[in-house]
Structures are given as C-alpha cells and as structure tokens.
Amino acid sequence: MTVESTAARTPRRSAGSKAGTTGTKRTTRTTAKKDAGTEPQLVQLLTPEGKRVKNAEYDKYVAGVTPDELRGLYRDMVLTRRFDAEATSLQRQGELGLWASLLGQEAAQIGSGRALRDDDYVFPTYREHGVAWCRGVDPTNLLGMFRGVNNGGWDPNGNNFQLYTIVIGSQTLHATGYAMGIAKDGADSAVIAYFGDGASSQGDVAESFTFSAVYNAPVVFFCQNNQWAISEPTEKQSRVPIYQRAQGFGFPGVRVDGNDVLGCLAVTRWALERARAGEGPTLVEAFTYRMGAHTTSDDPSRYRGDEERQAWEAKDPILRLRRYLEASNHADEGFFAELEAESEALGKRVREAVRAMPDPDHFAIFENVYADGHALVDEERAQFAAYQASFADEGGN
Ligand SMILES: Cc1ncc(C[n+]2csc(CCOP(=O)(O)OP(=O)(O)O)c2C)c(N)n1
Numbered sequence: 001m002t003v004e005s006t007a008a009r010t011p012r013r014s015a016g017s018k019a020g021t022t023g024t025k026r027t028t029r030t031t032a033k034k035d036a037g038t039e040p041q042l043v044q045l046l047t048p049e050g051k052r053v054k055n056a057e058y059d060k061y062v063a064g065v066t067p068d069e070l071r072g073l074y075r076d077m078v079l080t081r082r083f084d085a086e087a088t089s090l091q092r093q094g095e096l097g098l099w100a101s102l103l104g105q106e107a108a109q110i111g112s113g114r115a116l117r118d119d120d121y122v123f124p125t126y127r128e129h130g131v132a133w134c135r136g137v138d139p140t141n142l143l144g145m146f147r148g149v150n151n152g153g154w155d156p157n158g159n160n161f162q163l164y165t166i167v168i169g170s171q172t173l174h175a176t177g178y179a180m181g182i183a184k185d186g187a188d189s190a191v192i193a194y195f196g197d198g199a200s201s202q203g204d205v206a207e208s209f210t211f212s213a214v215y216n217a218p219v220v221f222f223c224q225n226n227q228w229a230i231s232e233p234t235e236k237q238s239r240v241p242i243y244q245r246a247q248g249f250g251f252p253g254v255r256v257d258g259n260d261v262l263g264c265l266a267v268t269r270w271a272l273e274r275a276r277a278g279e280g281p282t283l284v285e286a287f288t289y290r291m292g293a294h295t296t297s298d299d300p301s302r303y304r305g306d307e308e309r310q311a312w313e314a315k316d317p318i319l320r321l322r323r324y325l326e327a328s329n330h331a332d333e334g335f336f337a338e339l340e341a342e343s344e345a346l347g348k349r350v351r352e353a354v355r356a357m358p359d360p361d362h363f364a365i366f367e368n369v370y371a372d373g374h375a376l377v378d379e380e381r382a383q384f385a386a387y388q389a390s391f392a393d394e395g396g397n
Pocket residue numbers: 127166167168195196197198199200226228229230290294
C-alpha cells in the first residue's frame with residue numbers, strides 16, 4: 001500500500017490539531033458538544049437547602065409519602081452511610097482486602113431502591129450497598145467477597161438482588177435478558193440495572209439499550225453518574241449528558257438530582273410504572289458525586305481537586321433531607337438520637353460479623369465451577385494440592 005493510499009483512508013486531522021494549538025482544539029471540542037445535544041434538564045424535588053420544590057410531572061409519584069416514610073428514607077441513608085464508613089475502616093484495619101464506598105450516593109440508591117416492589121429484580125454493580133439494604137440483604141453479607149472468603153455472600157433469588165458484578169456494564173445485558181424473559185412469562189414485575197457513567201461507554205450497555213428497546217423489555221437503566229470512572233471524568237465518556245443517549249435508541253431518558261432522595265424515588269417510580277405498563281425501557285441518570293475514593297486502593301488527590309468535593313459536600317443528600325425534616329417538624333431530637341444509637345449498634349454488629357467470618361476451605365474455590373466436573377479444574381486442583389503439600393514438607397524438615 002502506498003503512502004498516498006494510507007493517507008486517503010485515514011481521517012483527516014483538523015487544522016487545529018495539526019497546528020498543535022490548544023486554543024483551536026478547544027474551539028473544536030466546544031462546537032462538537034454544542035451541536036450534539038441540548039442543555040440538560042434536571043428533575044429536583046428537594047433543593048440542597050432542604051426546600052421542597054413543585055414539579056408538575058413528578059410530584060404525583062411522591063404525593064402519598066407520609067412523614068413516617070420520610071423518616072424511613074432518612075434512616076435508610078444514615079444507616080447505609082454508617083455501614084459504608086465501617087467497611088472502609090475495616091479495610092484500613094486489614095480486615096477487608098478492598099472496599100468500594102458509596103459515600104455521597106445514598107439518595108440515588110435509597111430513592112431508587114425504595115421505589116421497587118418485592119417482585120422486581122435488581123442487577124447491581126459493586127457499589128449498590130444502599131440498594132442491597134432496601135432489598136433486605138443483610139449488610140454483613142456484602143462483606144464476604146471483599147474479605148475474600150466467598151464469591152458473593154447471598155442468595156440472589158432470596159431478595160431478587162443479583163450478586164455484585166465487577167465486569168463493568170455486563171449486568172445491563174443480564175438485566176435485559178431477564179426482563180425479556182419475565183415479559184414472555186407475562187409477569188407485571190420490572191427489572192432495574194445499576195451502572196456508572198464510565199460503564200455507559202461499554203459495548204454491553206449499548207447492546208442492552210438496543211435489545212431492550214426493540215423488544216420493549218420492562219427494564220429501568222439506572223445510571224449513577226458520580227462524574228468519575230476511577231480517574232476518568234465524565235467528559236471523557238460522552239459528548240452529551242448521558243440521559244440524552246436514550247433518545248437515539250428510541251426510549252426516554254431523564255436526569256434527576258441524584259442527591260435528592262425524593263426526586264430519585266419519584267423518577268424511578270415513574271420509570272418502573274412505564275416498564276410494568278408495557279412501555280419498555282427508560283434510562284434514569286442520577287446526577288451525583290462520588291465523595292470518596294473509587295475504592296480503598298485509589299487516591300483521588302492524584303487526579304481531582306478538593307474544591308470539587310467541597311462543592312458537593314454542600315449538596316449532601318442526608319443533610320438536605322434532615323433540613324427538610326426539621327423545617328417541616330417531621331422529626332425531633334429524639335428521632336435523631338435514637339438513630340445515632342442504632343448506627344452505633346450496626347457498626348458494632350458489622351465489625352463483629354466480619355472478624356468472625358470463617359476462612360474458607362482451601363479447595364472450595366474449585367467447587368461449583370462445572371456441574372459435572374472438568375478435566376482442567378481437576379488438574380488445577382491437583383496442582384494446588386501439591387503446592388499446599390510442599391509447605392507441609394518444609395515444616396517437617
Ligand atoms: C470490563 C471492565 N473493564 C475495566 C474494569 C476496571 N474498572 C473497574 S471500576 C472501573 C470504572 C467504572 O466507572 P463507573 O462505571 O463510572 O462506576 P463507578 O465506579 O464510578 O461507580 C473500571 C474501568 C472492569 N472492572 N471491567
């Protein structure tokens with residue numbers, strides 16, 4: 001192939017990038033962004049100051065929420081945060097190998113989690129500790145995998161809450177297939193798939209959007225846009241706000257304030273209702289912020305500034321509901337004090353449960369790989385047994 005023909009096939013660089021001037025480059029990027037989508041619209045029912053704002057479209061989905069239920073949402077968020085902080089500490093103390101904190105994402109998870117019915121089915125990533133809480137999965141069960149003593153820790157069918165998924169975006173395909181299946185069964189339940197802003201770049205997510213749209217599958221895609229995929233900012237994932245991508249696949253997308261638990265509850269209820277009514281998938285983008293590190297192995301100070309986090313601390317999901325509860329006299333000091341005591345007790349229970357987790361049998365890893373056994377697994381088991389035995393010999397000499 002001649003040099004000329006290669007050049008003809010290669011997309012031309014813009015004059016700006018050829019010249020290498022950042023100014024020209026910036027102009028090109030801005031133009032692309034402007035042309036690609038419209039200004040984002042945000043659904044918000046509760047402001048950061050804790051003020052309830054009217055919303056003609058979504059108010060009806062939370063109109064029946066009682067003061068007792070509001071306190072319940074607050075309790076869910078506080079206990080989830082406490083559990084999460086305890087897990088982070090346990091990792092620092094060497095009791096867990098790793099932890100993925102949800103700090104700052106409590107409203108997105110509790111709001112959407114409390115919108116679900118028991119017969120709905122959840123496909124989480126690895127950070128949905130608040131959703132797990134809403135499903136009734138015992139929080140201590142979430143820790144086994146992070147301690148390295150089991151491969152999951154709960155029965156997915158016990159609470160209709162699948163095991164955590166580390167392979168980014170893959171659970172959206174599982175959710176879509178499951179939703180197509182329950183639709184064929186004639187069930188009126190719905191499926192929800194959680195994923196992140198970074199996951200939205202995965203082929204699996206695009207494929208699940210295509211399949212769910214053309215098969216009208218009863219699935220809600222719940223994207224927690226916490227604005228970072230480890231060290232990659234959202235601008236590197238999409239030229240348009242993530243929720244606007246749904247339009248190209250032929251189903252609605254909505255951006256909700258992910259730090260507003262009422263907004264998340266309302267929008268998810270609406271999306272689930274659509275799914276149940278046979279109207280197909282919906283993309284909900286919960287616009288939020290990951291206040292902590294990606295995981296305990298990450299150091300965010302290497303790629304983002306403190307001021308960003310501080311700005312989001314002012315939008316804290318728990319604080320805003322507390323302000324609303326106090327201003328509307330829906331909760332008194334006694335309630336908050338009782339909850340503090342309950343948090344303490346949960347922390348203690350979690351610490352004790354983790355330390356008491358038995359180490360697995362060394363050979364358990366080879367079980368349940370195949371239903372009927374497999375030559376390769378047998379070989380690996382034998383190799384591992386020989387390896388273990390080599391320590392015994394050393395000890396004996
Ligand atoms: C298929 C795949 N590619 C890469 C990784 C490594 N990885 C783990 S988490 C992560 C970032 C995910 O970001 P996002 O989807 O925004 O979720 P978040 O952790 O921010 O909640 C990556 C790239 C992985 N687990 N799976």
